Amino acid sequence: MPNVTPRTRTVDVRTALVDAAIAVLERDGLRGLTVRAVAQEAGVAPMGVYNHFTDKQGLQRSVVDFGFARLTDTIHASADPDPGERMMRCGRAYRRIALEHPQVYRLMFGPDLGHGTLENPARAFEALVRTIMFAQAGGVIRAGDPMTIAKNVWAAIHGAVILEIERAGPEMPSSADDEYESLLTMIQRGLAPAG
Template sequence: MIERNSKSELAQNNILKAASDLFLSGGVKAISARAIAQKAGVSTMGIYSHFNGKQGILDALYIEGFELVSQAMNVDAGLTPLASLMQATDQYLSLGENYEAHYRLIFGEADSGYEPSAEAKAIRLESFGKLVAVTSTLLPASGAETEGSSDERGRQFALEIWALLHGFVSLKHHTLGAISNDDSPAKPYHWNWKDSARAAIRRLAASYRID
């Protein structure tokens, strides 16, 4: 969870933690004011006073999830383009691993019981806009490009990065970290998903001549 300091914010944090645990165990249908209150150790009235019920809690998780995605794109100053990309990659992979409920919610593993609010959808668009803006700065300049074609190339690069990383995080979530060895099913070999993701991003960067 994003760190909260005041008493009210700590209560909100406990509520969101309880909601994320319930989501992982049973999806949106597992989340109710009563279930969250019991798990978080608060009253149902407290749930409504902080978040105005189930919709408000899901929106808060959704918004927080995309805020975490945006934070993952913050890199140290003075790095080379490739080093910046790899730092952001590591931060995104850690987000996917450490905030699984948020990740699954914002990338569609919900159900018909939840439709993000207009505010939540706006945060989603802002997050993708930041990804495009950040990754575009990593691309080497090309004298043959117009402003429009440069923007399109930046969006394409951003989508390819996101598709790669999302694929690896999704595999991690679906317990494919250990893949069976067909020759000896009793002795599975283990797949280091983070190293594989980093290698894929490096290959993508090389195709765009980023170093």
């Protein structure tokens, strides 16, 4: 009787290729992210990449999808019962995700590709809006349109994170951790109910 090796499930191969793409992207940057490099990293023939992704952009979109899914999951996982602490954890987790995979983060918000599947940034934003609404219900954030507040919070946090990743901000005497913590505190105080 011949040896029959079970075929690897398509979803497993696809996941391995996205993992390989992330490894190549983080190591070699966007210019180094080629079908050939991903195939080599994953230990498959280049045709194996094309079998799962139409082209290099399809592969990049899958990396962006991974980044936004991880970001959304992280915001959901910051579900502390204390509304003020939930906001702080959410902000810290956002930065941690970006710093763990800075090249993925650049690609997620970069001009070259857009945002992968359009619903991905929307899901992350909806998770942030729910965090803002929870903080409003808990009296930590003033009343107002939670979508507008969430957009402003995201803009501030994204600005700080991208400046840190790009090393574009001025040198400060305090640590990057302290600076970011100060930003989160400033955001929370700025949004506190009046009185």
